[in-house]
Amino acid sequence: MKRLRTGNKVNCSNQGSALITAIIFTTVLSVVAITYLDLSNAAMRDSNRAYYNMAAFNLAESGLEHGVQALRQNVNGNLSWKDWVC
Helix, strand or coil: CCCEEECCEEECCCCCHHHHHHHHHHHHHHHHHHHHHHHHHHHHHHHHHHHHHHHHHHHHHHHHHHHHHHHHCCCCCCCCCCCCCC
16 A cells, blocks of 8 residues: 655555444444344234234134034034034
């Protein structure tokens, strides 16, 4: 690297500033990226939780409706459950 001489002294004041700037920029960019990934991971977990919650609710509701239909088909008082399960 070329050093500037002013008289008998070497001027090295700007020599490491580019490296420090690059390190600071990389650090800030890394913190932003990690924060974004953490937030997107949390959103994915919440989305999966809501999806499986709704799937479980629909399955339970379907089972209840199936049971109510089986009870309504019982007109003779005979609780025959042979055709209840598909």
